[in-house]
Amino acid sequence: MHKSVYDIIRMKKDGKKISVVTSYDYTLASLCDKAGIDVLLVGDSAGMVMLGYENTIPVTMDQMCMFTEAVSRARKNALLVADLPFMSYQVSIEDAIKNSGKLIQAGADAVKLEGGIAMSETISAITDIGIPVMGHIGLQPQTTMLSEGYKVQGKTKDTAIKLIEDAKELEEAGAFSIVLEMVSHEVAQIISETVSIPTIGIGSGVGCNGQVLVVQDLLGMYEKIKPKFAKRYLNLSEEIVKSLENYKTEVESGIFPAQENWFSMDEDEFKKLRE
Numbered sequence: 385m386h387k388s389v390y391d392i393i394r395m396k397k398d399g400k401k402i403s404v405v406t407s408y409d410y411t412l413a414s415l416c417d418k419a420g421i422d423v424l425l426v427g428d429s430a431g432m433v434m435l436g437y438e439n440t441i442p443v444t445m446d447q448m449c450m451f452t453e454a455v456s457r458a459r460k461n462a463l464l465v466a467d468l469p470f471m472s473y474q475v476s477i478e479d480a481i482k483n484s485g486k487l488i489q490a491g492a493d494a495v496k497l498e499g500g501i502a503m504s505e506t507i508s509a510i511t512d513i514g515i516p517v518m519g520h521i522g523l524q525p526q527t528t529m530l531s532e533g534y535k536v537q538g539k540t541k542d543t544a545i546k547l548i549e550d551a552k553e554l555e556e557a558g559a560f561s562i563v564l565e566m567v568s569h570e571v572a573q574i575i576s577e578t579v580s581i582p583t584i585g586i587g588s589g590v591g592c593n594g595q596v597l598v599v600q601d602l603l604g605m606y607e608k609i610k611p612k613f614a615k616r617y618l619n620l621s622e623e624i625v626k627s628l629e630n631y632k633t634e635v636e637s638g639i640f641p642a643q644e645n646w647f648s649m650d651e652d653e654f655k656k657l658r659e
């Protein structure tokens with residue numbers, strides 16, 4: 385049986401840190417799950433790392449459902465959370481519930497949406513019908529047009545207080561955990577001590593109850609943006625390009641394929657054929 389939202393909530397109570405990575409496809413998700421990662425997040429960052437968009441705005445429900453289905457076929461152990469993409473939950477609570485349901489039918493155990501106090505009614509409505517919600521405050525990539533762009537959140541007293549209020553409101557609304565994106569580490573620590581649900585940080589310091597990274601960042605295979613918080617555990621893009629160059633050279637020189645890579649006819653049949 386895979387992990388449930390209660391297992392994740394319990395980890396905070398037991399003082400265990402929660403590991404989260406994004407996942408979008410069957411192959412990588414299988415490896416993340418095998419590694420024992422606690423939560424696989426089908427993030428709308430898929431729009432950037434899988435589809436090559438500049439940001440997450442163009443991502444559609446259909447795309448999120450496709451990624452979620454692929455990851456759900458791979459996961460055995462982790463909890464599976466899927467992002468509600470831009471404009472799939474903001475217009476009406478009806479939309480939010482309907483689209484949350486689609487992600488659950490695609491195989492997610494819970495949904496995630498961006499927003500603080502303004503989203504609390506929506507979060508209550510989704511959890512009321514039995515779908516667990518992960519909140520997401522601090523930097524909110526779907527709405528960076530309104531803010532000052534990709535900047536650290538909660539650097540001043542007033543913005544810090546607002547973030548702490550947002551977090552309390554999300555807990556009150558029934559969220560089972562909250563992503564804190566690029567929140568100053570002091571504020572992230574305070575929020576983590578204030579709310580009883582787990583906080584999952586990205587660029588928000590070690591005081592959070594868990595951490596999340598985009599898997600392509602962690603593996604060093606996405607070259608376009610390299611944020612300071614995205615620690616690279618591998619330089620996979622270099623390894624991949626090197627391997628592909630080797631393959632090309634071997635194809636051109638005839639080293640590949642070799643005998644162990646091809647198949648033969650039955651010897652007798654081959655003789656008959658030659659007669």
Ligand code: KIV
Nearest residue numbers: 406427428429563596
């Ligand atoms: O879409 C995403 O990858 C996310 C995480 C960075 C939290 O929302």
Ligand code: NA
Nearest residue numbers: 427428429467
């Ligand atoms: Na996201």
